[in-house]
Amino acid sequence: MKKLPIAQLGHRTLFPDLQAEVYLAHAAVSPVSTPVRQAVLAVLDDYARLGVGAFPPWIVQRQRLKETIARLLHAEADDLALVQSTTAGLMALALCLDWRPGDRVVLTQGEFPANVTPWQQAAKQFELEIVWLPQPDPHAIDAWLAALETALNGGHVRVVAVSAVQFQTGLRMPLEAIAALCQGAEAELVVDAVQAFGAVPLDVQRLGIDYLACGAHKWCNGLEGAGFLYVAPQRIAALQPRMAGWLSHEDGLGFLFRGAGLLLHDRPIRQRADFLEIGNLSTASFAGMGAAVDLLETLGIDAIYTHVQPILDALEVPLVALGFTSMRARDPGLRSCTLSLLPPPDLDVLALGKALTAAGIAISVPDGYLRLAPHWPNALHEIPAVLRAVQAALAANRITGA
Numbered sequence: 001m002k003k004l005p006i007a008q009l010g011h012r013t014l015f016p017d018l019q020a021e022v023y024l025a026h027a028a029v030s031p032v033s034t035p036v037r038q039a040v041l042a043v044l045d046d047y048a049r050l051g052v053g054a055f056p057p058w059i060v061q062r063q064r065l066k067e068t069i070a071r072l073l074h075a076e077a078d079d080l081a082l083v084q085s086t087t088a089g090l091m092a093l094a095l096c097l098d099w100r101p102g103d104r105v106v107l108t109q110g111e112f113p114a115n116v117t118p119w120q121q122a123a124k125q126f127e128l129e130i131v132w133l134p135q136p137d138p139h140a141i142d143a144w145l146a147a148l149e150t151a152l153n154g155g156h157v158r159v160v161a162v163s164a165v166q167f168q169t170g171l172r173m174p175l176e177a178i179a180a181l182c183q184g185a186e187a188e189l190v191v192d193a194v195q196a197f198g199a200v201p202l203d204v205q206r207l208g209i210d211y212l213a214c215g216a217h218k219w220c221n222g223l224e225g226a227g228f229l230y231v232a233p234q235r236i237a238a239l240q241p242r243m244a245g246w247l248s249h250e251d252g253l254g255f256l257f258r259g260a261g262l263l264l265h266d267r268p269i270r271q272r273a274d275f276l277e278i279g280n281l282s283t284a285s286f287a288g289m290g291a292a293v294d295l296l297e298t299l300g301i302d303a304i305y306t307h308v309q310p311i312l313d314a315l316e317v318p319l320v321a322l323g324f325t326s327m328r329a330r331d332p333g334l335r336s337c338t339l340s341l342l343p344p345p346d347l348d349v350l351a352l353g354k355a356l357t358a359a360g361i362a363i364s365v366p367d368g369y370l371r372l373a374p375h376w377p378n379a380l381h382e383i384p385a386v387l388r389a390v391q392a393a394l395a396a397n398r399i400t401g402a
Helices: 034-073 086-096 117-126 141-153 175-184 233-238 283-299 301-321 349-358 380-397
Strands: 080-083 104-108 129-133 157-163 188-192 211-215 227-231 339-342 370-372
Touching (some): 034 080, 034 227, 034 283, 080 086, 086 117, 086 188, 086 211, 086 227, 104 117, 104 141, 117 129, 129 141, 141 157, 141 175, 175 188, 227 233, 301 380, 349 370, 349 380
Parallel strands (some): 104 129, 157 188, 188 211
Antiparallel strands (some): 211 227, 339 370
């Protein structure tokens, strides 16, 4: 096999087929690197050659993947379950908590629905109360924290569910401060990390996070169909196995490979997070995720985060001068690797997005925001092309009579 180029910050040599001149849509879907492609092809090759014989070695690969994710989160591999997506992890958690009628769940306006809908459904099933907080202002987070404290002081809050990074604005939520408020009220903190993991440092122990879910296809640089759920070890005992399947049992595979007499239907459900690995998962997706997180570990997430900030600086200043309103937090500690901007009032942001895409600048426009999301392969030398494309798009897409 031809030796691959080494992953380097600011170089996209591992993305040789990427068509966009500048790719700034990692907050939506990450392009696939050569190592990820090769890992997926290796799975397909093994199953084509070996059939069932390919199953055991790729099961071992999943354990290695969990060990790598655990190191990046400052957790332990046994605290992780592999799941299909952020949503799948949060749905499983919402169904398996040992709820009491009247428990309250604190949600936030403006959250991506993955961290809202599961809790709304659980509220219907378990007679819970939903408490809504206002959408956090990146420039005035203290108001949101005060609203959270008020909600917690109302009593009976079991869960506070929040994204590590807000998908619209790129606000990096103050998780340590949120966790401290939760602990003071004996509430549990659930974090959707899909807009953070891979680009924003996360230390679940230092931050005091109880649960964290993430999918692989954004900042992790993997594929859809793969993700993980972290459960703090002190929270495992209270989970109810309402979502359990044939692989949730202790020694779930033994009866298939070690002879007769092991097909027992009274084997206990595992008392670990991985009881939520209820059945067969996408081997190819998790192989790709393994290659992706290996790259992240090699580069270092702290280094990735530091690398991206000057790129965002170089984008933000001229775009604000062109009339955009930046949603980037003024406090550097509340910044992610996403720059979100509101367009000038006489600009059709959807038309702008189409024009930029046509010009070779990959971006996304969620809920009316222009969202620019560079990652480790991006570099400062790409900025002039972005600004030229924006200026041309502005001239062509102003709304007359605004």
